[in-house]
Each structure stands twice: as structure tokens, then as C-alpha cells.
Amino acid sequence: MGVVIPATDETWQRLQALSTLPRSASSAYWQDRRTEMAMQRTGDAITFDGLYSDVPEAPGWLSPGRLSWLRRLVGVGDARDWSEHPLTLAWRTRLHALPDPRLASVFSSYDLAKAEDTAADLPDGPILEIGGGACLVAAAMLRRDCQRYAVIDLPESMAAGFAVLRWLFPAINIALPGEPNTGARVTFHTPDSMPDETFAAAVNVTSFQELDPPIVAGYFVRLDDWLVPGGRFVCINRAVKTDPARNLHAVFEDYPWPEGWSVLRDDEPLISRWSGPMTTIRRRVIQKPTTACAAKS
Template identity: 25%
Template sequence: MLTDNDALKALATLDGSEASSSFWRDQEARYSVDVDGGVQGETVLGSYSAKTGLLHRLGHWVLQTPFRFMARRFRDRSRCERMGREIARRQGRAYTHDMQRQALSLSLIRHYQPSGTGQGVNLVIGDGYGVMTSLLLMDEPGRKTITVNLNKSLLLDLAMARRAHPDIRIALVSTREEMARALTDPGFGLIAVRADDCSIIDAASVALAVNIVSMQEMDPPVVEEYFRILRANPAGATRFYCANKLWKQLPDGTESKFEDYPWSGGDSIDLDEVCAWSQWVYSLRPPFWHYRKGKHRIIWHRLAQLEKAST
């Protein structure tokens, strides 16, 4: 088990992940990440802007108004957005639409599973810039969060989460024994797992799992493994928030279909619909708000309490 700076330094020395799909094998060749979270090259991990002046903040606030309206029925919307803006401030970045939509997704989750409920850890699968990881750590500081990702992406997640939470202690684990140690050690708030080692997560009781627009870029067997983990982990109940394109074709021709994910008829579904705040985007180009047209660009989100595997 590696911890804190040693964990980040170790990730910085690693090449691509065996779990990478053809999409990510292509993308990972285009950028690099250093231990402080600096990114060189082009990445699709999420929008990042260091323009934090008053006019830029005001512009984002105005353009984000329709999205706040979309989530008006969720009582924690304002609170989750305040956390998002505070995280952006600590990270020295703008509170962009990419951050807002994750804060809105958290407010949706909290409508059905309030903070402090459920037994076990939070799990973020395939984060980007550590946004959801940072939100969950701020929302439930007493609950451990596990974050799992490809090597470069994981390094960036950890570096950015540490900017938002400078005092957080990180454990990078690669075996079930290391996972058990990290789970029982009260000093560690954030547990990191390389995607190649994801199978060990089934040793943790997962109360809530979140995946936002990254399962759509995984090979189907990898998606199946994550569902296995969520169903097999020892928590009595595991709720899963999944927001991804209904259909996406990867560079090697592999098709990723939301409805082909291994859902079960025994899953208890809380919400199942088009994700409005991910289906629209904004820019400075009139008419400023733009709809993602085309049936293959539809982003669907589902929140479900998953049927657990029989023992």
C-alpha cells in the first residue's frame, strides 16, 4: 500500500492501463499529468478553466441559470452547488458547466439518499478532475470515498481532490488485504484503486456508487465487472447513479449501449430519464444554450438500488 505523495509519485511513473478501451488508448497518448495535477496536451477528462475573474464568474452564473431551474425540485441543489463553487475556489478554477452538472447530479442523489444514510463507503467510478470525489468528501467528511480510474486519470483525480481537501490522507491499494487495512484505518479518507485492480473493491461495503459519462467509453466486459462488484460487495444495499450516452461506438467498432449494461429486473429504480443538465450545454455563441441533437447523443441517467448477488 502506498500513501499520500508516494501514491501520486508511483502513479506518475505508470504507462497506460490494461483496462483501457480503444477510446482511452487513443486519448491517453495525447496528454500527460504531473503529481501536482498539471496537464500537458489535450484531454477529454472534463472542462477546466483558470479564468476566475469577476466577469467570467458572472458569465458562468448567468449561463448556468437554466440548469439550476432544471434541478429546482431537489432540495439540496443550492447546497450542492455551494460545495461545487467552494471546490472550484480551492482548486483555483472556474465553476464551469462540467462542475455544475456533477453538483446537480449529487443533489438528485441526495433527494433519494440523504447525506449520512446508507452503510459503507462512497465509490466514484471513472471521475474527471476529481470533481465528484471532491464533492462526496465535502458532503460526507466522515465517510470514506473510493475512487477508481485509469492510471493517468486517477493521478489527476487524486491531485485535484487534494487541492480541494489539503488535509485528506490517501491510500493507493492493489490487493484485498490492503483494501481491508485502508478501510479500517481511520486516518485514510480517500482510497484510490487503479482500474486494473478494480476487482478488489468487492471487499468494501459500498453504500453509493457514481459513474458519470465514462462507462460509455469502457469495453462491455469492464462494465460487467463493475456491476459485479456493486452487486457482490457486502453492503446490505448499494445505490448506483449512472449517467451515460444511450449509445456510443468506440474507435475499434465496439458498441456501448446503456440498456445493455447488466441491469436486473430486481433493481429498484428511483429515477430513469434523459439527463437534462447534460443534454444541454452553453457557450458564448448565440443562442448561448445548445441542445445535443441526435439520438446517439442522448445522455440518460438512472438512479437505482441494485439487486444484490445471491450468496
């Protein structure tokens, strides 16, 4: 069984329209994974398959990840020991109290900790997320009273995010592609119908690593138009991700980082090395210059 989200008849009916949208161009990785994505109505909820795995999770006080059952096999002092991992320590001390309690019944504390850690780098103001998935970062920002949030995603991926936000925030105006979006606080967009407004920040979490380099480059080109002067881009992705079967080889340092932008942060986020001591994830927060002259200097 996949992720199960409570849903009304209206939510289910609106999600049906996503199947009529054109299949946006994507990487070979996601073209292949599309066959894994499915949703079905189950009583008063919707079951989403393919977006999150069904690996059982250890008790929350032990570990924040679904891989924790593997880590129980290693001893203290082992490089793979989860008990002293930064994500585990952060979850125990501060992050566990931040997410909406309803989410804890659906998503692993690993996923929730990742979202809350990401949201901490985002400023107040309108936010654009490239690849929103289940919209856990969006949920964290809406709880902070973010008044404008836009998500770019594939139709089959945005379904879960829309359902999550409709469940948590039923009074918020949320618009799917093709729906009237005047006054909407949250809007969803496909790669074929990207927003043309400006934002205080943009964010991408572990999805650039699954896209072909030309697609990633296209998003970087648009950052200058999307972000206001002084706006931030928060990028969290694998240092290197290779999948020969899906013709994928993504390198974080090879992204076309814009010249003249300030680097506010360049480190490993809490989720780095959780899947294994050599699985490095990078986090870089860059800031657009406040003036055109600063960008040229």
C-alpha cells in the same frame, strides 16, 4: 494550457509513483486517449492536459458550460438555446452556491453543476465511484462529511483527482494504489486492484459510455458484492455513444441491469442535451434488494 491544480512537493512526489503502476486493461477508446494524458509541475501547481478541454467559457451568470460560446449564436426559441436549458436554470437558482468556491477558479460551472447534481442522488455512508476523473463528485461528498470514498480509475486519469482532493482537503488521509491505506478516508484503486469492501452506493458518471461492453458487464457483476443490502447504484451515461475511429458503440439500455433491483429514478439528468438537442444522457438509480428473498421474487 490544461487544468492547473495547486500542489505541494509531497503531492507531486506521490504522483510520480503512478507511472510505475501496470497499465490496466481498458477499452480501445481509453487506450487511444492515454496518449493525451499528461501532467507537469509548474511552480506551486500541476498542469493536467487531456482530461478537460480548454474551450473558453462564457461569464458564469450566462451559462454553466464551456460550449456556451457556441450557443450565443442561436436565437431565443431555438432548440439549442442555452438560456432556458434545465442545467442553466438550476445553476442560476441553486447549484451555484454548492461547490467549494476554490473550484470555480479551475473548473467550468458545467462540470461543477454536473457533480453537485450527481451527489444529490447519493446517500450517506461509504461511496464507490467507478471512473472518478477530477473527483468533483468526491469533493461534493466529502464536504457532506462522507467518511469513506473509494475511486477506481486508470493511473493516468486518477492523478488529477488525487491532486484536487489533496488541494481541497489537505488534512484527509488519501491513499494511492500501492500506498498503505489503513485508516484512509479516500482510497484510489486501479481496475487491477479493486476494493473488496462494501459500500452504501456506487456511482458512474459518463465513463461507462467509453468502455467496451465486456468491461461494463464486469462492473455490473461486482455490484452485488460491493453494495450492502439496500445499496444504490447511480449510473449517468449517454443513451448511445458511437466512435467508429475508436471502435466504440455503447448503448445505455444494453447495459446488463440486474434483475430484481428497484428502479428509484429513470430520467435525463440536468446535463442531458447540453451538447446538442439530440445528445441524450440517461440517469438511472437502482437499489439492491434488502434481502436475498426479495431478489429472487
